[in-house]
Amino acid sequence: MKKVKDLKKKAMDQELLNKIFTLKDEWTNLESIMSRSVEPSEEGQYELAISKAKYLYLIREAKIRNISAL
Known part of the structure; x- marks a missing residue:
């Protein structure tokens, strides 16, 4: 039972990391576009x-869960 729980946690943690990377890319792309806009x-x-708020929220969630991409 514990292995199933650990596997689910790992899957959720990986999904969280993937979402963080996606949001960071989105945020930086939007920031770049906005900075070049007249x-x-x-x-x-x-x-x-x-997009910045979502990214920062997920970063906080990762810190709470003690998740690192490294």
Whole structure:
């Protein structure tokens, strides 16, 4: 029973790490686009703030779970 629980935890931890990497890429891409924009739109700024907030939230969750990509 413990092995099943450990496998599920590892799978969830890996899924969390994958989501963190995906959100980081999304956030940095949006940030790059916004920094090159002559006049950034409100919607773009909103999307940038949302992606940053999601990323930071998942980073905190990874710290709580004691997960590291290294």
